[in-house]
Amino acid sequence: MKHSWVVIAWISPELEHTLLRSDVCSVDENPGFLKPIGITSERSYRPWVVQPNLEVWQEVCRKINHDTAGRAQGRSSLLTLSNNKTSSRFKYSFTVRFYRPGILCIEVQMFDELGLDPSDFFRNRNLQNHTAASMVVQTLLGILASGQTKNYSIVSSYSARPAMLYAAPTSQAGFDEWKQQNKALLVGLLLNIQHYESSSDEFIKNIFSINKEINVKYAKSALSIVSKQGVLTAYPSEGSDLMHDIKREHARRFRFLEYALVLQKFVEQFQQIRVVDKVKADFLLFLAVPFLRGDANLPRTVTGSNTWKILSDEFSLSRSLSALESVHIEESKAQEKFYTKLDPEVYGSLTYMDEVSSATKPHRNWVLKDLADKKLLGLVVAIVAALLGGLKLVIGSWH
Structure with a gap:
C-alpha cells in the first residue's frame, strides 16, 4: 500500500502578506494546478506554490532530530525520515501550496510501500501515526505562519486526509472476484471503520453505488472510491498494463479532494476574511x-x-x-x-x-455615494418634517 496525505490548515487572513514578504520562502503563481483535473476555466480559485528555502529544511531536520525518537536527512522537500526505535527508514516529499488569503496545504507523499495486513492498513492511513512526518508538517506550518525559523510555534491544528494506492494480491483475471470478496474491507479502509466486518451490506452497497460512475473507464482493471474521508484505489498487482493510467486517475481524484477541502475551509472562514x-x-x-x-x-x-x-x-x-x-x-x-x-x-x-x-473603485465610490445620498435624503426628510411640525404649531397658535 502506498500512501499520500493532503493537509489543510487555516492560519489567518494576514498570511498572504506574511508569505509575500517572507525571508523563509518564495511564492510563485501556479496556473497549471487545476488543468490535470480538467478544470480550464480562468475563473477559478487557484493556489500559489510555496517553496521553503534551505534554512527552513535545516530547521525541520533539527526539530525532528531534537524532539522525536527519529532522524531526518535532506536539504529540500525530499526527506528521509527514520525511527530509531523501530529501525524503519522511509522517504517522503512535502509540497506546499497556498490558497488566498490564509490557507496552507501540504501534500505529503510517501515513496515506500507499507503493510500487507489489514491492521497495518488502518494504522498507516493516519498521518499522526507517522510521527516524524507529522512533526515535519507541524514545523513547516509553524515556520511559514510566523515567517521565521526561530521563535515560532508548531501548528498542530490541521486536517489530514489520505490517498491510498493498493496493489491487490491478484491477477487482472481474478480482480473482479477479489473486489467482490473485499468490499467491506475497502469501504472500511476508505472511511476508517476498523470494525468493517460489522458494516451492513446495504451500507457497503450504497458506497459502491455512489462511486459507480467514476469506475466505468477501468472497471475490469481497477477500483476507485472517494469520499470526504479520503481516496482509495485498488488494482491487480499482476498482469495489468494500465498502471500509468490508473495512477494518473488516482492522483487526479486526490487533487479534487484537496480542492473540496480547501473550498470548505474558505467558506468556514469567509466572515473573518471579510472583516x-x-x-x-x-x-x-x-x-x-x-x-x-x-x-x-x-x-x-x-x-x-x-x-x-x-x-x-x-x-x-x-x-x-x-x-x-x-x-x-x-x-x-x-x-x-x-x-x-x-x-x-x-x-x-x-x-x-x-x-x-x-x-x-467605481463600485466602492458608488456605494459611498449611495450611502451619502441616503443620509442626505434622510436629513432633508427630517428638516421638512421639522418645518412642517413648526408650521402646524404656528397655525395652531393663530387659532
Missing part, C-alpha cells in the same frame, strides 16, 4: 462561487465531473454557499462586471489585489 478586507473577500468569493455551487460540468472530463459531484455532495458545498449571508453574495455579484473586465491572468497573479482594487 479584515472586504475587497479581497468579495473577489475571492467571485472566483470560488462556480465550484461552491457544485457545478459538475466545470471539469471537462466525464470522470472528473462525476468525481466532483460526489465530493461536492459529500462536503455540502452548495449548502455552505447558501449559509453565507445573502448580502455578502450579492455584494460580490454586484462587482462581477468589474471583475470580468480584468485580464484573466490577473485572477491568480501575485499582484492581483492592485488590479482588483483599482477595477472595483
Whole structure:
C-alpha cells in the first residue's frame, strides 16, 4: 500500500502578506494546478506554490532530530525520515501550496510501500501515526505562519486526509472476484471503520453505488472510491498494463479532494476574511462561487465531473454557499462586471489585489455615494418634517 496525505490548515487572513514578504520562502503563481483535473476555466480559485528555502529544511531536520525518537536527512522537500526505535527508514516529499488569503496545504507523499495486513492498513492511513512526518508538517506550518525559523510555534491544528494506492494480491483475471470478496474491507479502509466486518451490506452497497460512475473507464482493471474521508484505489498487482493510467486517475481524484477541502475551509472562514478586507473577500468569493455551487460540468472530463459531484455532495458545498449571508453574495455579484473586465491572468497573479482594487473603485465610490445620498435624503426628510411640525404649531397658535 502506498500512501499520500493532503493537509489543510487555516492560519489567518494576514498570511498572504506574511508569505509575500517572507525571508523563509518564495511564492510563485501556479496556473497549471487545476488543468490535470480538467478544470480550464480562468475563473477559478487557484493556489500559489510555496517553496521553503534551505534554512527552513535545516530547521525541520533539527526539530525532528531534537524532539522525536527519529532522524531526518535532506536539504529540500525530499526527506528521509527514520525511527530509531523501530529501525524503519522511509522517504517522503512535502509540497506546499497556498490558497488566498490564509490557507496552507501540504501534500505529503510517501515513496515506500507499507503493510500487507489489514491492521497495518488502518494504522498507516493516519498521518499522526507517522510521527516524524507529522512533526515535519507541524514545523513547516509553524515556520511559514510566523515567517521565521526561530521563535515560532508548531501548528498542530490541521486536517489530514489520505490517498491510498493498493496493489491487490491478484491477477487482472481474478480482480473482479477479489473486489467482490473485499468490499467491506475497502469501504472500511476508505472511511476508517476498523470494525468493517460489522458494516451492513446495504451500507457497503450504497458506497459502491455512489462511486459507480467514476469506475466505468477501468472497471475490469481497477477500483476507485472517494469520499470526504479520503481516496482509495485498488488494482491487480499482476498482469495489468494500465498502471500509468490508473495512477494518473488516482492522483487526479486526490487533487479534487484537496480542492473540496480547501473550498470548505474558505467558506468556514469567509466572515473573518471579510472583516479584515472586504475587497479581497468579495473577489475571492467571485472566483470560488462556480465550484461552491457544485457545478459538475466545470471539469471537462466525464470522470472528473462525476468525481466532483460526489465530493461536492459529500462536503455540502452548495449548502455552505447558501449559509453565507445573502448580502455578502450579492455584494460580490454586484462587482462581477468589474471583475470580468480584468485580464484573466490577473485572477491568480501575485499582484492581483492592485488590479482588483483599482477595477472595483467605481463600485466602492458608488456605494459611498449611495450611502451619502441616503443620509442626505434622510436629513432633508427630517428638516421638512421639522418645518412642517413648526408650521402646524404656528397655525395652531393663530387659532
